[in-house]
Amino acid sequence: MKKTIENKANKTQITDKFWGHYLEVVRDQVIPYQWEALNDRIPGASPSHAIENFKIAAGEAEGEYYGMVFQDSDVAKWLEAVAFSLENHPNEELERTADEVIALLGRAQGEDGYLNTYYTVKEPNKRWTNVRDNHELYCAGHLIEAAVAYFKATGKREFLDIMSRYADYIDNVFGPEEKKLKGYPGHQEIELALVKLYEVTNNEKYLNLSKYFIDERGKQPHYFDIEKKNREDERPFWFNNDYAYHQAHQPVREQDNAVGHAVRATYMYTAMADLAAKIGDEELKKASERLWENVTQKQMYVTGGIGSMVFGEAFSFDYDLPNDLSYTETCASIALVFWANRMLNLEANSKYADVMETALYNGTISGMDLDGKKFFYVNPLEVLPEASEKRNDKKHVKAVRQPWFGCACCPPNLARLIASIGHYIYSQKEKELFVHLYMGNETTVEVDGTQVQVIQKTDYPWDGNVSIQINPEKEQGFTLALRIPGWAKGATVKINGEGFDHIPLIKNGYVYINRKWKAEDTVELVLPMVIERIQSNPQVRQNVGKVALQRGPIVYCLEQVDNDENLHGFLLPRDAELTAEFVPDLLDGVVVISGEAERIVEADWNSLYRPVSDQTTPVQIKAVPYYAWCNREPGEMIVWINEKR
Amino acid sequence: MKKTIENKANKTQITDKFWGHYLEVVRDQVIPYQWEALNDRIPGASPSHAIENFKIAAGEAEGEYYGMVFQDSDVAKWLEAVAFSLENHPNEELERTADEVIALLGRAQGEDGYLNTYYTVKEPNKRWTNVRDNHELYCAGHLIEAAVAYFKATGKREFLDIMSRYADYIDNVFGPEEKKLKGYPGHQEIELALVKLYEVTNNEKYLNLSKYFIDERGKQPHYFDIEKKNREDERPFWFNNDYAYHQAHQPVREQDNAVGHAVRATYMYTAMADLAAKIGDEELKKASERLWENVTQKQMYVTGGIGSMVFGEAFSFDYDLPNDLSYTETCASIALVFWANRMLNLEANSKYADVMETALYNGTISGMDLDGKKFFYVNPLEVLPEASEKRNDKKHVKAVRQPWFGCACCPPNLARLIASIGHYIYSQKEKELFVHLYMGNETTVEVDGTQVQVIQKTDYPWDGNVSIQINPEKEQGFTLALRIPGWAKGATVKINGEGFDHIPLIKNGYVYINRKWKAEDTVELVLPMVIERIQSNPQVRQNVGKVALQRGPIVYCLEQVDNDENLHGFLLPRDAELTAEFVPDLLDGVVVISGEAERIVEADWNSLYRPVSDQTTPVQIKAVPYYAWCNREPGEMIVWINEKR
Missing domain, CATH: 2.60.40 (Immunoglobulin-like)
Structure with missing residues (x-):
């Protein structure tokens, strides 16, 4: 094994005002709220049933499985967030609760090590018949990650042992040996989790299994076709029958462009970089670097958002970055942070940390309001509430954060990221x-x-x-x-x-x-923080003639509440002076950017079209950090501002 | 009856080079091709079955009904196009064929006057059970329009008599009297057709029935709910359960904003203006004027395209005119021509004729290639072929015209419009x-x-x-x-x-x-034709900083074939000289606009974002008429050009 750069820093106590606030919100709001949600105690919210599913699987409750096929992962992400939170802020009661959940997991685990409540309760004879769609390996991955984090935070082995048993069992099911399944997960996640399990156990079996999943992916004959035939499933795959959705359209090592579901992709890229570092695999390293260049130089929003397409929650194509249609899932930006962190382990290059910082201060935390009570799944760079309401093709772009989601992946994912922020420094x-x-x-x-x-x-x-x-x-x-x-x-x-x-x-x-x-x-x-006007590569057709304001790592936006409606009519001259001022009582304390811009006079328009005759009037603009938008009165928002022409 | 302005001009022979070409194409290409299509003789195309449906209904062939529920209307539009074409260009053989079809229609007609092959063949006991979805009245309307046109063109009464019998029957089914149904069509069309039938028959019954359909629409209790309950149909209506799709969300006279399916809406507005003129109905006139202002001043593309949303082929909301997502169905622009024509009958005001001209020279004929062999259903103002191919939310935006459509509404609609162009002068x-x-x-x-x-x-x-x-x-x-x-x-x-x-x-x-x-x-x-740079109202957020080129009635576009890729990187200085030149051998002879613009230098970009530092280089641009785009090598196209800033 080649010696690799590793994140050995630990016992980090966050004393930061900015992140301290978020840690507190996660500790005091998100983790308790989510615990109530997992136990179906949120009035008005559709039940999670996630804890109940484990009780049923353990034979300690009666009833049917309920929820998404990946409901177990909500418990996993909660436990992982708890683990990271305990590192910074010990809490006996919380730890006791976590221990009880872990014990429940142990009782729900099969004799053979299997641990998935959907199949245990609902389809006990159909394990591993649809790894393309049914998230068995995905849930296992999240539970493994949680177990590793809990072990590191508390030193307690129980959860780690449970998950090691499960991982051992999975290793007996999948692999190159003749009687094993040649499959790999439809939703990548376990690959990076197995690397973490290897790190704490030093058991190379886990590393090899991770590498197996990566290397088997996209080979012909295609495993998803094989298992589909085995289960006599005639339905075409919904994503135009294209396995690019799963990044399984070709062998992973041959992939050049990021395609398909952005979270799946980026979890996989994270594992690829992990493996490249751990085993000194130059080919995987090159593939990781190619994909990194493609994502960050051709498919990433200035906020660190990735995945520009609602269909498939997916990447689209190079330079296709529409601001008003973007999907830019919170989870995808979180995954980008993970990936950047692993690329830094491969090579200490600030291009990775720059992206990590951009995502952390913009496209991830924009997913949560300042109180930790409401969440965006989608983080657009331009919002017109009327369009979200009236255009079906923009209905994924919510004009206000939502209390919780049916598919509750983003809030707990953000919770675990924030709680672990110390691991990225x-x-x-x-x-x-x-x-x-x-x-x-x-x-x-x-x-x-x-x-x-x-x-x-x-x-x-x-x-x-x-x-x-x-x-x-x-x-x-x-x-x-x-x-x-x-x-x-x-x-x-x-x-x-x-x-x-x-x-x-x-x-x-x-x-x-x-x-x-x-x-x-x-x-x-x-590090001098000056206000920068940022331009996009001219191939980003939506942003020609526009600038985004950035100061330090923070990307700014204009909100209707600070300016007025029709933000597209605000024109920022190239030479307009812009000033930055810290305003302590605004949005929990932020630096605001102000300046004099111009605004197209609307009053002299009485038609839809006319020969050119600009009339503009001076106007004060006020930009606030993008991550903090929509914490006041709802309204329009834009990141990319038209320049004066 | 108040004396109204009426289009009495007739016996118009077109000697125009521009429209003469289109008339010839319709006569020599579209009408014969469509006849083959109606008879299922186009190799490779999915069968129309429309003529066969009439034969089966007439008891002259065996088989099942096949095709859309509105398949009859394809025959109607073909007959109407034939009628108009015969006016300009007599053709005995074509007229004989039409007479044979008309005779077939007569034989397919029921004793009671009913004439609809779907219900006659497929569900004979379910007439008028779903006027919301099943296009019975729509098909009747198109057949009536065709009958009127054929009578005017040939003086032959047979078709007119057939359709008068059907209209009489419909008048016995629908109306205010106690035993009649209180319904109205889900797809408006018969309203304007009945006015035409009144014009040639002078039978006020038809005018009154048209007015009944208009006035009953949107009243409570809602007829679509009543008939839904009667047929024990529990399914929600697909358009978010919103009858605005049918402009049946509120009484017609109260409507202020254009909503829902653009073709349905505009056919209805046409009938409203017709009725307002014929019966001197001031309230309907005011409603027509309000809706006209809304559509043409807030919801119309510069090409005369209307309907900016693929979902529901519908209007969206004021100033929402995305160039790359637009639906702008060819049929909707055609309907706008009809409506403008009727508004001119209400009041001779050039604002109506200006819109009519814009639609005729741009957004309608863009729906067909110069040879009359391929068609656009959707007429976007910006096309990037890769986006049409890879983005699901842009898959309705085709980068090239198609030979024919499963739902073949646009080609015959365009044929009948072009063939009747003389009626609009x-x-x-x-x-x-x-x-x-x-x-x-x-x-x-x-x-x-x-x-x-x-x-x-x-x-x-x-x-x-x-x-x-x-x-x-x-x-x-x-x-x-x-x-x-x-x-x-x-x-x-x-x-x-x-x-x-x-x-x-x-x-x-x-x-x-x-x-x-x-x-x-x-x-x-x-009329001096100078090149104008046209701006959009600043509330059209997509067009800030952009201009469209227009000369006379013609709107221009940039095509990749004349310029290069990434047309968004072309910047047109406000003061750049532009010249117009007629090029006889280009696109059947068009005036081309040329000039020196600037282009953002892409070569010095090696990142996705950077602080502002424009580099531009001079570049020649060449703009061609929008209607003629995509008649050469496929590629990018834009109407709205970024200005130099």
């Missing part, structure tokens, strides 16, 4: 400690046997001043590699108050500072 | 002769008992010089009212070579020239 490769994200936290890492405390302080994302104090228990030589974000121009670095020319130390976007660190050594990084 | 109100359209033709009208020959010569739409020679059989005083199109600035008028100030004679866009006309009096009208 650092990574370590032997004597190199990389700092990918800037946020207040206290972490302890081990370098060459020395415990090193790292204390980061910053008012990010509103201010680009970052202070990092290094406290090794004894003087210790190592490299601190600081990411300079792509948006930061003229960054400066000081050590213990002394500036120096850091430019020669930059490699792939990171400043490599190698020295013997001693207690209270302090690095001060200044 | 003039209208007469007592001693006022209005000239609405400019095209080469020779017409004879009767003014105050005097036969007046009118000879129009022009190279319209490429040249705005129009000569109109007036040849009364004896000197005759009357008013010639010439439309000055909204796009024409600085028009001049001469009579027998002498110019005069016509401005004081203009009323509602028409120059009223009253004089004693004698043989060979010639009016010369010059």
Whole structure:
């Protein structure tokens, strides 16, 4: 096994104001609410039945299975969010509840290790007959992820043992050996989970099974056809009969362009990067890099949203990024964060961390309101409420967040991401400690046997001043590699108050500072946050003549509540001065961008068309962070603003 | 009965080059092809079965009904196109074929006058049980229109008598009397047809039945609910259960905004204007005017396309005019021509004729290729072939015309419109002769008992010089009212070579020239055709910063074949000189617009987003008439061009 870059940083305590708020919301709102939901105690909401399904499977309750075929995964994501939350904020009662759920899972598990309530309760003789549609392996993956997180957070083995037994059983069902099924999941997820299970167990069987699922995918004869024939299923597959929906249209290693369901795709790409790193697989690494370039350079919204098509919740084609039709599922942006994190393990290059940061500060957290009570499944870059209401082709674009979803994938996914935010800040490769994200936290890492405390302080994302104090228990030589974000121009670095020319130390976007660190050594990084007008590649046909405003990692938008209706009539001159101001009592405290723009005069129009004769009038515009939109009065919203012409 | 403005002009011979070509194509291609289609003799095409259905209904063939529930209407539209074509171009063989079809219709008619092959053959006991969905009254309407046209063209009464019997029967089924059904058609059409039937028969019963259908519509209790209950049909109506699809959501006279299926709506508006004129109904007139303003000032594409939504082939909401998602069915633009024609009967105002002209020269004939062999059902204003291929929400937007459709409504509808083009040029109100359209033709009208020959010569739409020679059989005083199109600035008028100030004679866009006309009096009208950059009302959010090019009545577009791909990257400076040139060997002879624009340099882009830094390079652009797009190599097309900013 090749030694790979791994995220060894742990015991990270978030002290950050921005993320601290989100952690608190997840802890105090989302996790308790979701627990009530899983137990069918939310008045008015359609029941989840997810806990009840496990009770029935365990023989402790009577009744029928109810819910989506992947209902088990809601329990998994909740347990994983709980695990990450406990890391930052111990809570005995919550942990006891989790332990009880885990014990229930154990009792619901079959003698052979099988653990899926849908099949156990509803179709006990049909296990593994439809891995294309029925999410058995997907649910297993989420449960494995939760078990690993719970083990890491609490040190308790019970859940990990349950899932290891299940994984052992799955390994007996699928694989290259003659009597095993040659299948792989219709919804990828278990591939990345098995890598995590390998990391904590060191059992290579799990790594090999993950690699098997990746390598078997898309081969001919096609497994989805084989199992379809076996179950005598004549129905065409709904996505125009195209297995590109599952990224199973061709062998994974040959894939160049991101296609199909964006979450499935991106979970798979995450596992590919994981495997490439763990086993030193150069071909998988190249495939990961090709797909990364395609997604981030041709199919990603400026907010880190991916998947521009409601049909199939899918990628469409290069540069096809309509702002008003986008699907940009919250889960897809979350998956992009996972993938970026794994690409960073393959290679410390700021292009990965830049995308991770973009998704974290924009397209993921836009999925939840500031109170953690309402959620967007779809994160469009342009909303006209009347269009969402009246156009069938835009009905997926909700003008306001919803309390919960029938398919409740996004809220718990966001909960587990936020609760684990500390895992994305650092990574370590032997004597190199990389700092990918800037946020207040206290972490302890081990370098060459020395415990090193790292204390980061910053008012990010509103201010680009970052202070990092290094406290090794004894003087210790190592490299601190600081990411300079792509948006930061003229960054400066000081050590213990002394500036120096850091430019020669930059490699792939990171400043490599190698020295013997001693207690209270302090690095001060200044990342100037200026307001940038961002343009799209001209092949993005929807955005020609438009700019998006960005400051630091934050992408801005115009909301009707701050401006007026018909936001398309606001024209921003290229040379208009824009100012940034922190407003503490707005949207839990945000930097607002203001300036004088022009607005097309509507009053002098009394027809639908006429020969050109522009009339504009000066108007003040006010832009707020995209992630925080729709936390006040509902209305129009746009990210891409027409420029003055 | 109030005396109304009526289209009395007849015996119009088209001598126009532009429309003469289309008449020839309809005569030589569309009508013969369609005849083969109706008789299932097109290899490879799915059978129409429409003639066979009539044979089965007549007891002259064995078999089952086949085809859409409205298959009869294809025969009707073919007969109507034949009738109009015979007016301009007698053809004994074609007329004999039509007579045979008409005789067949007669034999398929029931004793009671009923004539619908679907119900006669397939569900003989279920007549009038589902007027919401099953198009019985719609088919009757098209057959009535055809019968009227055939009577006017040939003087033969047989078809007219058949349809009068059917109309009499329908009048016995529907109406206010106690035992009659209180229904009205799900697809409007018979309302306008009954007015035509009244015009040739003078039987007020038909006018009253038309008015009954209009006035009953949308009343509560809702007839569609009543008949649904009667047939024990529990299914919700597919259009989100909203009768706005049928414009039956509220009483017709109360309607302010165009909603629902665009063709149904516009056929109904046509009948409303008809009725308002015929019976002097001020309330219906006001409703027609309100709806006209809504459609043409808030819901119409610059090409005269209407219906911006594929779901329901429907209007959406004010100013919602996406260029790449539009439905803009050919039939809907055709219906807009009908409606404009009727509004002109209500009031001679050039705003109606301007829209009629726009639709005729752009959004209707774009539905057919120059050879009359392939057709667009949907006429988008922006096409990217890859999007049509890969995005499910754009699959209705075809990148190339199709040979025929399963639902073959548009091709025969276009055929009958083109064949009847001569009916839209003039209208007469007592001693006022209005000239609405400019095209080469020779017409004879009767003014105050005097036969007046009118000879129009022009190279319209490429040249705005129009000569109109007036040849009364004896000197005759009357008013010639010439439309000055909204796009024409600085028009001049001469009579027998002498110019005069016509401005004081203009009323509602028409120059009223009253004089004693004698043989060979010639009016010369010059309508300067300059290239205009047209802007949209700023509430059309998709078109901010864009212009459409128009010259005379012709709207232009950019095609990839003349320019390059990524047409959105072409920027047209406001002050760029544009020149117009007639190119005889291009697209059967068109005026091409050329000029120097700029193009965003794509070569210096190596990312998806970056801070603003425009690089443009000069580029020649070439625009061709929109109606003629997609007659060469397929590719991208746009009507709305980004301006240089």
